[in-house]
Amino acid sequence: MKRAITGLWTFLLLAAVAACGTPRDFTIYQESIGEFQSATDQTASVALEYVESINSFERGYELTLLREDPDRPLNISKLSEPILSPQAIAARDRTFGVLKQYTQMLAALAESDASERWKAASERARSSADALLTDLNAESGILGELPISDITGPLKIISDAIATEIINAKRSRALDAAIAKAAPAIQDISGKLREDLTFVIRQRDSVKQLEIAELTIRYAEAQESNNNSARLSTLTKIDQALEARTKSLSTLQGLIQTLDQFDIAHDALVRYAKSEKGPQDLSDLVTIVRSYSDSAKEVFESFQRLSAALS
């Protein structure tokens, strides 16, 4: 009789596991979601810093032009009115906040310790039930003759395993649904942010281009006037300006590439959510998210180095 009950529960356990569609290795999936979240956090913070500094950069450039050119007409609105409205900047700020919240909730759900807490609670419930059964056995002649605890022990172990699988499957389904629901809007946001970042790159790089062009004219003037020391000093400045431009472009273009990788990683999450969740699907997801994470770290560190050098 006991063997038949155990056999039935084993069958039910296997059937439940098969029906759940849980990722084969939920821990690896959880880690990938966590990496995606921290990479997005880093990308968003760097991008927001750049977007927020568009106004101050433009104002600073106008001041530089006024200082360098005594004949430049003073257009006070260029100093007093920011080119970007506070509402438009606030919209980007909120967007980054929403993106962060979304990836944080993805990570929170993926990392939820619900199945572990279930196991702990279930273990305590089993101990309490066992104590109750022991007391019942001691006080009741009829119950004392039944092998209740012999049956409940293995059944509870099996039901724990099922509960864990159900919790993981439920969690996996919720993650899949949320990722699929947010996907079109995330794509839309990412496209708009790419335009903003392209604006930032061109805004900064155009000033560097003008600076280098100006220096080449000063160089030609020094050549024409046979002023060798001025020529050499200008040559050094040209060399420094070219190097600074390369560094700045590399960080800013790295940021755009990280945004591209964010898209690829999010697409991979959507694809994984819709897949059969086989080992190859998971391996593909892990590879893509790791590459995004490495790129985000690199850009974050490069941005920090650049900021430290400027301050």
Add this chain to the structure above:
Amino acid sequence: MSEVKASKALRDGLFKSFEDMVRKAMAPNLPIPQRQALLNRAQELRAQWVELEAARFNSEAAAFTAAQTKVLEATTDLRKATKDLDDAVKIAEKATKVFGLLDKLLKKAVKFAPVPL
């Protein structure tokens, strides 16, 4: 703040003209005054391009808000799913208390039960 919103092609085209102008201003075979004039023109083109980009940036606040709403909905779903899992665990935690209470009640019942004659 400019209210003009230009297409992406127009903005990209303007920026390309700026870059062409800068390249010409660096040409060593041109006389210096001509190079300076090209550089000044490049600066003007840049200022116009910045205005167009700023107009696009300022006009997209509404589109950002619409996309945010969708992402927020997904975030709310995730929050609810997390809460549902927590609720499931709470059931197991409550079961522990019920078993414990029943055990205590049973012990008390035995203690106060009438002694058989």
